[in-house]
Amino acid sequence: MAEIKEKEPVLEQKSQFAVPYYAISYDKFFQFGLSVDCVVFGYHEKRLKVLLIKRGAEPYLGSWALPGDLVYPNENIEVAAKRILKDLTGISELFMEQTKVYGKVDRHPAGRVITTAYYSLIDIAKHDPHASAWAEGVYWVDLEEVPGLAFDHDEILEDALQTLRQRVRHQPVGFELLPQKFALADLQALYEALLNEVYDKANFRKRILAMNLLINLKESQKDVPHRPARLYSFDKKRYDELIAKGFSFEL
Amino acid sequence: MAEIKEKEPVLEQKSQFAVPYYAISYDKFFQFGLSVDCVVFGYHEKRLKVLLIKRGAEPYLGSWALPGDLVYPNENIEVAAKRILKDLTGISELFMEQTKVYGKVDRHPAGRVITTAYYSLIDIAKHDPHASAWAEGVYWVDLEEVPGLAFDHDEILEDALQTLRQRVRHQPVGFELLPQKFALADLQALYEALLNEVYDKANFRKRILAMNLLINLKESQKDVPHRPARLYSFDKKRYDELIAKGFSFEL
DNA sequence: ATGACTTTTGGTCAAAAAAACAATAAGTAA
DNA sequence: TTACTTATTGTTTTTTTGACCAAAAGTCAT
Structure with missing residues (x-):
């Protein structure tokens, strides 16, 4: 490793971490x-869609x-995140991923509150x-109908949506979002909703089938x-493989 | 917008935000x-390479x-980030991007310190x-020679590297990293170092030139x-365009 | 000055992937 | 039986990618 500078004496203006930590103010x-x-x-x-609340307390009482x-x-942050989600939806077993921290000095009237999305x-x-x-x-x-939100939540939502789309393009999604048995058109509708794009039906089919991810159930829709x-179902084994390795979905 | 549940009375077990904020403990x-x-x-x-310090104070005195x-x-977080970077490198005009927050309860011996990378x-x-x-x-x-780091910094570094590579694949990089005038091989070496891959020279050239991003200086290397x-230089206008729109670099 | 050597540069070519689109299949409904 | 709708398969064309070749433009050693 290359040393750029000789070691220098620690300067007089110390950070809080440069003094013994038990002396921190x-x-x-x-x-x-x-x-x-x-x-x-x-x-x-x-x-x-996105889950929103109508606030029942100050600040921003009545706002979305x-x-x-x-x-x-x-409490660890992820634990808190799961606690909140569970209180809200009653479920705990699903993926939750951090996007960013928001920490503007004045973002919360109650004091300096930084938030993790x-x-x-x-x-x-x-x-x-x-x-x-x-x-x-x-x-x-519905994502198209989201009203203005309290705090800096507009920004948070926007960033999260971007991150979601980013992720959906590189990791398969579906097990939890589609019924056990589904048609290719269902899967296509899912991706079209998530990515807000439209694909050619025939080509979508070919792409997906080429991934070797679906099991042909020899069974058809009714009514x-x-x-x-x-109808198809996910090949659990292959699915986990793709989640681990990632894939590219830029149709 | 679809209402899933009728409004319910606020439950008895209130969160800290469900009471008037001036009453927060x-x-x-x-x-x-x-x-x-x-x-x-x-x-x-x-x-x-990556910039590391040798700690001159507890905790982790002497560690990397x-x-x-x-x-x-x-203080806003980004301001703090720039302050730190400036103290350290003397420069301020460059991109700094957040990756994640790390907030394990016991990650810092001095108390509950969460950190933004x-x-x-x-x-x-x-x-x-x-x-x-x-x-x-x-x-x-050198990235290949990074020793074990204090706190959870190993994890932070790993995540940051991944984010950097992610970004480099979708946004052009170069202005600050190459001299005004550079050869295509220089640009290739840059990408190879960043992404830790090896490309075919002739094909790399074609790809880059097709982006219309470089100005041919009608001038050659000496010595x-x-x-x-x-030698080439970046077309500032086109460069900014690509930064805004993004591009794909999956050579 | 000549040939050896090195890297640049322009180009070809085949294989693979993507996109567009045409034709047929399998149901329901009237 | 025909009209209608979506599913499915297949074909064709175009684009992109990857591998690789050969000439070009210098330096260097002899």
């Missing part, structure tokens, strides 16, 4: 609040906002959110007013 | 410390670590880091013991 530096805000995306009937809460001083993606039909501690009501709002589509 | 929740850790990548002579510092309660990328030749407040010494360490290469 707690009052001065340890006065941040930490919160988590959850961006829960939900998929339902070919549409992408992302569900969030303060983290306890002895997490996002996840669930099948709306399978979960039943309920108003709780935080909110008067919890609502699934559709047209030619019924063949 | 400050002692209980507002006791986090916030720090920033900087992952400064540097490019020099076809190698990618990423440069970082506490954020002031009235930022990364950036500079030309080593153009900057001269110096030991300062935080450290006995500051060193450029090389072989056929001198044509």
